Amino acid sequence: MNALVENLRQVLTDAYNAHGKEIQNLIQFAESRRDRAQSQLAKAMEQAKAIRPAQAIKQNPADAAVYQQLEQIIDLSNLTSSTSFVDVIEQLEDSVDPPLQIQPNWRDLLENAEIEPTTPAGMDPLPGIKLRKALEILLDGLSSDFAELKYVVDEDVIVIATRDRLPSKLITRVYDISDFAYSAGSAKEVADAIQKTIEPESWFDISDMGEGTITPYPSQQPRKLAVLQTSEIHQQIQRFLESIRMDIPAGTPLNVPAEVHLRKQNNLLAEKQNLEMELARLQGRMPAIEEQIKRIKKEIDERIQTDQVSEELRKILAVQEKYFEGVKRLVENGTVPNSELADAEEKLARARIELARRSEQIGVSVGANQLATFSHELATLAIDMAEKKAMLEIVSNQLNQTEQQLTASTILDPKVSQIRLAVRALEIAERRINELNTLSLNVQPPTVSVLGAE
Numbered sequence: 001m002n003a004l005v006e007n008l009r010q011v012l013t014d015a016y017n018a019h020g021k022e023i024q025n026l027i028q029f030a031e032s033r034r035d036r037a038q039s040q041l042a043k044a045m046e047q048a049k050a051i052r053p054a055q056a057i058k059q060n061p062a063d064a065a066v067y068q069q070l071e072q073i074i075d076l077s078n079l080t081s082s083t084s085f086v087d088v089i090e091q092l093e094d095s096v097d098p099p100l101q102i103q104p105n106w107r108d109l110l111e112n113a114e115i116e117p118t119t120p121a122g123m124d125p126l127p128g129i130k131l132r133k134a135l136e137i138l139l140d141g142l143s144s145d146f147a148e149l150k151y152v153v154d155e156d157v158i159v160i161a162t163r164d165r166l167p168s169k170l171i172t173r174v175y176d177i178s179d180f181a182y183s184a185g186s187a188k189e190v191a192d193a194i195q196k197t198i199e200p201e202s203w204f205d206i207s208d209m210g211e212g213t214i215t216p217y218p219s220q221q222p223r224k225l226a227v228l229q230t231s232e233i234h235q236q237i238q239r240f241l242e243s244i245r246m247d248i249p250a251g252t253p254l255n256v257p258a259e260v261h262l263r264k265q266n267n268l269l270a271e272k273q274n275l276e277m278e279l280a281r282l283q284g285r286m287p288a289i290e291e292q293i294k295r296i297k298k299e300i301d302e303r304i305q306t307d308q309v310s311e312e313l314r315k316i317l318a319v320q321e322k323y324f325e326g327v328k329r330l331v332e333n334g335t336v337p338n339s340e341l342a343d344a345e346e347k348l349a350r351a352r353i354e355l356a357r358r359s360e361q362i363g364v365s366v367g368a369n370q371l372a373t374f375s376h377e378l379a380t381l382a383i384d385m386a387e388k389k390a391m392l393e394i395v396s397n398q399l400n401q402t403e404q405q406l407t408a409s410t411i412l413d414p415k416v417s418q419i420r421l422a423v424r425a426l427e428i429a430e431r432r433i434n435e436l437n438t439l440s441l442n443v444q445p446p447t448v449s450v451l452g453a454e
Contacts (some may be wrong), residue, residue: 011291027277027436034215034429062156067235069096077127086117088138089160095131105161112162113147152232170211173234175225175241182430187216190241191225199238202229235297264344268399269428277439282385284316296371303362308360317351324348 041212074095079088085104093100109115122141126134139149147164166286177190192212195203203210212229227237304310327344330336363371 007295008292011295013445014291015284015288019280020440022280022284023436023440026280027433027440028196029437030429030432034433042313045073053101063153063231066153066156066158070130070135072131073128074131074134075127076123076129076134076373077125077312079121079125081122081124082120083123084117085115085121085138085142088121088123091133092131092138100131100158101156102158102160105159105165108161108165109149110249112146112165113142113149114262115142115149121227126164143443150232152230168211170228171231171234172226173237174227175227177225177241185282187225188314191216194225194227194237198232198240207454265399265402266428268395268402270431272392272395272399273432273435275388275395278413279385279388279392282381286378286385289381291373292370293378296374300359300371302358303365307358310355310362313351313355313358317348317355320344320348320351339431 044232072095074092076088076091076095079091089102093102104117106117121138126137135151135158139151143149149160150163150166151158151160152166152169153159154167155168177187185310194214195206199212201207201210202212204213210225212233215226217224217226227234229237268418324341324344324347327336327341331338331341429444
């Protein structure tokens with residue numbers, strides 16, 4: 001009895017420790033969610049990706065062809081820091097087919113930037129880079145505090161000069177921003193972000209030298225921005241708008257308020273947490289049941305092996321098997337009739353039945369009925385766990401979709417709304433941590449008491 005009690009105490013202790021470890025794992029996961037919630041607002045813009053390309057800008061066909069060539073990947077692996085400015089220009093021209101026409105304004109560069117054709121470009125080897133990026137690196141490297149080098153595409157020719165001497169052709173383009181600007185406030189924020197991040201000195205509203213303008217139309221559907229700027233800055237605006245679009249799943253309802261998505265998210269989080277706790281409980285119980293089944297089977301086997309009656313029955317069974325084989329050979333030789341074989345087979349069957357009956361009696365005395373109960377419970381646990389895991393996967397997928405929809409409905413909305421949502425997410429994470437800590441404190445070590453023992 002003492003051994004049985006000690007064994008049960010050890011099994012329950014192991015299950016308690018496993019359950020406690022599972023709760024700690026859930027606490028760590030909840031803490032990681034809290035940390036992600038704290039940085040969610042800061043990372044929102046970094047995680048934005050394009051859902052589809054912005055509406056293409058209509059350009060002069062010749063200029064459009066040049067812009068396409070500027071996006072090609074080229075090889076400049078033979079560059080050195082001493083390669084001259086003009087040699088780099090020639091390599092850029094010949095890096096695509098048909099060759100580009102790049103025309104530096106040499107007088108302007110010499111008088112205002114002190115740059116000559118033989119001036120070292122100071123560039124390192126670039127084995128795989130977009131032509132546009134290589135050109136920007138070249139001009140940025142040769143620019144100074146008093147002379148900034150830029151380029152424009154003008155009638156199929158790339159003109160390089162200092163900023164003040166570049167030809168300026170202002171073009172009006174209208175951009176559809178309804179994919180990510182869901183309110184009047186967000187449309188204004190998009191316009192402000194463009195002016196502050198793309199050539200700020202080129203905008204009339206924020207620079208005395210600026211000529212470009214940007215006008216949001218937040219009340220129109222779809223929402224639009226009307227921009228008056230140079231073709232080069234329009235290119236930058238298009239890339240900027242592509243970079244802040246969201247990767248929104250197909251069929252996402254964009255007009256659903258963020259609060260609706262947030263309520264759904266909270267409900268799914270609660271359901272997911274309940275499923276996780278239920279799975280943890282089932283997983284903590286399963287090893288204890290398996291250990292009990294293993295113990296009972298071992299005890300039954302040991303009892304059968306040491307039982308004297310079973311030993312005698314095994315000897316009788318061995319004699320009957322040997323006798324049956326002997327009679328079988330005699331029948332095959334025609335020495336004895338088939339009736340002898342049938343009699344030997346019947347005696348062998350009786351010996352086997354007696355041994356099985358004795359094993360069953362020992363099993364009942366040791367705990368076979370309890371073994372059947374544990375086996376049934378283990379099978380039920382396995383089914384329950386499979387169902388819970390399937391439900392958890394479905395809820396996790398729904399939660400992921402809801403979080404994407406929530407992000408899509410709040411991206412570039414007014415900052416107050418974003419802060420409110422981030423705070424709500426943080427509160428949920430903190431509440432989850434508190435619940436798990438309380439649960440951990442309430443789990444008490446197991447005790448085993450034997451009632452009626454002397």
